Amino acid sequence: MQKRLVLALVAVALLSLAAYAQKIDYSAGRKMSGSVYRPHSASAYQRQARSHARVLNHYGRRHEAVPQDTAQEHATEIRRNMEAATKEVAKLEKDKQLRNNKQIMEQVAKVREHHAKAAEMCDMLDEACAQGDADSATLCECCSVIYKELEAAEAEHDKLKQMLGVEPLDEPGKEPPAKKL
Numbered sequence: 001m002q003k004r005l006v007l008a009l010v011a012v013a014l015l016s017l018a019a020y021a022q023k024i025d026y027s028a029g030r031k032m033s034g035s036v037y038r039p040h041s042a043s044a045y046q047r048q049a050r051s052h053a054r055v056l057n058h059y060g061r062r063h064e065a066v067p068q069d070t071a072q073e074h075a076t077e078i079r080r081n082m083e084a085a086t087k088e089v090a091k092l093e094k095d096k097q098l099r100n101n102k103q104i105m106e107q108v109a110k111v112r113e114h115h116a117k118a119a120e121m122c123d124m125l126d127e128a129c130a131q132g133d134a135d136s137a138t139l140c141e142c143c144s145v146i147y148k149e150l151e152a153a154e155a156e157h158d159k160l161k162q163m164l165g166v167e168p169l170d171e172p173g174k175e176p177p178a179k180k181l
Helices: 002-021 028-033 038-062 068-094 102-130 136-164
Strands: none
Touching: 038 068, 038 136, 068 102, 068 136, 102 136
């Protein structure tokens, strides 16, 4: 009985050490380079792309055709924010501390899969916008898939941030938690 208890405690201790080893190093050098904040930046870009997809989808559901300039404006912002999110995630892959961690790289790959599927839909959306006033059904289909893929990417990204030990963002205007020593 005691032997099992000791083995269980040792296993818990080893798992705790493994989890601790995966956390990002919050040293001054990493903070100055901005690498500690990359996961939050990628999330912000993903949310912006989703927001534009949602707005364009909303417009398309209420009109038979969407004016070309309106559709292109949102399509451009979807693509710009998608590309920015993809670049931020790619920077995590280049991080010397992270790239040798198989679990983290697998999680990054899941995020990138969703980005790739959303990018394919961005291509279709761009084609639809280039043909004059865009057909609402095509716009809505593209925007719906983009939104869902980026939502899935964000869910995977949240898991990644948890694996990395990334602290949640502070509420603007609220006192941040006490600094760690």
